[in-house]
Amino acid sequence: DAGITQSPRYKITETGRQVTLMCHQTWSHSYMFWYRQDLGHGLRLIYYSAAADITDKGEVPDGYVVSRSKTENFPLTLESATRSQTSVYFCASSDSGSGYEQFFGPGTRLTVL
Amino acid sequence: QKEVEQNSGPLSVPEGAIASLNCTYSDRGSQSFFWYRQYSGKSPELIMFIYSNGDKEDGRFTAQLNKASQYVSLLIRDSQPSDSATYLCAVDTGGFKTIFGAGTRLFVKA
Numbered sequence: 001d002a003g004i005t006q007s008p009r010y011k012i013t014e015t016g017r018q019v020t021l022m023c024h025q026t027w028s029h030s031y032m033f034w035y036r037q038d039l040g041h042g043l044r045l046i047y048y049s050a051a052a053d054i055t056d057k058g059e060v061p062d063g064y065v066v067s068r069s070k071t072e073n074f075p076l077t078l079e080s081a082t083r084s085q086t087s088v089y090f091c092a093s094s095d096s097g098s099g100y101e102q103f104f105g106p107g108t109r110l111t112v113l
Numbered sequence: 114q115k116e117v118e119q120n121s122g123p124l125s126v127p128e129g130a131i132a133s134l135n136c137t138y139s140d141r142g143s144q145s146f147f148w149y150r151q152y153s154g155k156s157p158e159l160i161m162f163i164y165s166n167g168d169k170e171d172g173r174f175t176a177q178l179n180k181a182s183q184y185v186s187l188l189i190r191d192s193q194p195s196d197s198a199t200y201l202c203a204v205d206t207g208g209f210k211t212i213f214g215a216g217t218r219l220f221v222k223a
Contacts, residue, residue: 035213040121042201042215043157058210090156101147102211104156 002026006091006105014113019078021108023091031094032074033058033102034066036087043090049074081112115140117204119214127222132189134217136202139183145205146178148187151216152198161187192221 004025013019023032030051035043035058045058047066055066063085065077078085088109092102116139126132134148145164149157163169163176163185175188185204189196202214 040215042117043203043213045210100145101159101162104158107156 004091004093004103004105006089006108008108009106010109012111012113013081015082016080019081019110021076021078021089021091021110023074023076023105025072025074025091025093025103025105027093027095027103028071029093029095029103030071031096032068033092033094034064034074034076035090035092036060036085037090037107038087046076046089078110081110083112086110086112115204115206115210115212117202117212117214119200119202119217121215122218123220124217125220125222126192128192128194130192130221132192132196132219132221134187134189134200134202134219136185136187136204136214137183138185138202138204138212140204140206140212141180141183143180143183143204143206146176146185147203147205147211148174148176148185149201149203149213150198151201157201189219192219194221194223197221 007022033048034046049055049068090107091105094102118137148161150160151157161176163178169176173190177186199216199218201216
C-alpha cells in the first residue's frame with residue numbers, strides 16, 4: 001500500500017511491559033516523526049529522524065526509544081510502559097525537515113493498564 | 114518554551130457563515146505556518162500553509178499571517194457541515210521542530 005502505515009492500530013498493554021509501535025512509509029521521505037496526542041496538549045514531538053541512522057529527541061522523549069535502520073521504517077519502543085504513556089501515537093513523514101508538509105499515519109491508540 | 118496557543122472551542126457557526134480560527138505563537142523567529150484539519154478519530158491533514166505576511170487564499174480557505182503580532186488565522190467561507198473538525202495550527206520554529214497548538218474544535222450547524 002502506498003503512503004504511511006502504522007501498526008498495530010490499537011494496543012492494550014500492562015505497566016512495565018515493552019511495546020513497539022511500527023511505522024512504514026513508501027514515499028522514500030527522508031524525515032520521519034513520532035508524535036503523541038493527548039487531550040488538551042495537541043501533538044507533541046517525541047523523536048524525529050532526518051535519515052537512516054540519524055535520530056534526535058523531540059519535546060517529550062523520556063521513556064521512548066527509536067531506531068531507523070531503513071529509510072522506510074521508524075519504530076517507536078516504549079521500554080517499560082507507564083500509565084502516563086496512554087495516548088494516541090502518530091507517525092509522520094516529510095520530504096524535508098523544516099517548513100514542509102508532514103504526512104501523518106492513521107495513528108495507534110495505546111492503552112497502558 | 115516555545116508555544117502555540119489556540120482557543121479550544123468549540124466554535125459553532127451556522128452553515129454558510131464564515132468561520133474564523135485564530136492562533137498565536139511565541140517564537141518570533143518562526144518562518145512557516147500551517148493549518149491542519151483533523152476529523153474525529155482520524156489523523157491530521159494539511160489544508161493551508163503560509164510563509165509571508167498577508168493573506169493566502171485557496172478555495173474557501175484563507176490563511177492570514179501577521180508576524181509583527183505573532184498571529185495566524187484561518188478563515189473558512191461558506192462553512193459546510195463537512196468542515197466540522199478540529200483545526201490544528203502548527204508553527205515551524207526551525208531545526209525540524211514543528212510546534213502544534215492544541216486545536217480548535219469547529220462545529221458547523223446545518
